[in-house]
């Protein structure tokens with residue numbers, strides 16, 4: 001299946017001072033992507049940059065990405081305007097799988113809010129029960145928040161003061177016990193959320209957004225360690241772009 005596409009930016013809006021939200025036309029990606037997968041986006045710099053797919057519109061053949069400016073590549077991509085031509089590789093990696101007999105707890109930290117937004121879109125469209133817990137540094141960083149989401153900020157200037165764990169602790173135990181937790185965010189946050197799920201006796205999955213080079217399994221820039229199952233090895237290396245980025249929490253060595 002063709003994976004590299006010449007596309008156009010259909011619309012762009014700024015979610016806050018340093019985060020852009022782009023809608024890109026690509027019917028193939030819109031129809032085939034699953035939550036947790038990502039795309040590689042071209043800019044004038046060497047190597048494309050990876051972004052989680054934030055939602056898809058199968059009718060109009062578009063998908064969205066959120067881009068937080070952190071360096072030269074994201075400065076450029078966040079400045080794209082409507083009509084911009086862009087080379088896109090995707091959808092890449094393995095995303096989340098959902099079981100309609102379970103509840104889902106989606107936890108997003110920082111830019112993890114974008115792939116989690118696609119997961120919530122999927123669960124809503126498939127009538128699967130879910131709750132969303134979002135964590136940001138402070139009110140100015142809050143994006144893609146909905147009134148029924150549990151919002152936490154480190155600064156406490158909006159929502160619950162504290163990490164996502166403080167938000168997770170507000171969830172109803174009866175909902176939690178039949179749930180699967182899916183988390184995207186910084187490593188310490190995913191580790192804490194995975195441990196929280198383990199304490200509750202529920203499965204959890206994390207998305208390992210390692211630094212990437214090629215995004216397609218060739219360069220080995222993105223490897224992380226998983227517990228090994230066989231051969232007496234303690235761990236094995238896996239490529240987050242190819243075997244991941246989503247892995248069962250209990251297999252990841254943080």
Ligand SMILES: Cc1cc2nc3c(=O)[nH]c(=O)nc-3n(C[C@H](O)[C@H](O)[C@H](O)COP(=O)(O)OP(=O)(O)OC[C@H]3O[C@@H](n4cnc5c(N)ncnc54)[C@H](O)[C@@H]3O)c2cc1C
Pocket residue numbers: 038049050051052053065066067068069070071072073074075111114115208209210211212245
């Ligand atoms: C699978 C995946 C999905 C992602 N999804 C999103 C998304 O939806 N929205 C979004 O805004 N960003 C996302 N990112 C991060 C984004 O790809 C990086 O911020 C971007 O590549 C940085 O490019 P740059 O040229 O601006 O910065 P660089 O000049 O390359 O780096 C600037 C700073 O950003 C840090 N950085 C670079 N890449 C990463 C990374 N992967 N994780 C953490 N820190 C990094 C560097 O260490 C450095 O401190 C994702 C990353 C991965 C691997």
Ligand code: FES
Pocket residue numbers: 211212213214215216217218219220221222223239240241242
């Ligand atoms: S980014 Fe090159 S192997 Fe994963």
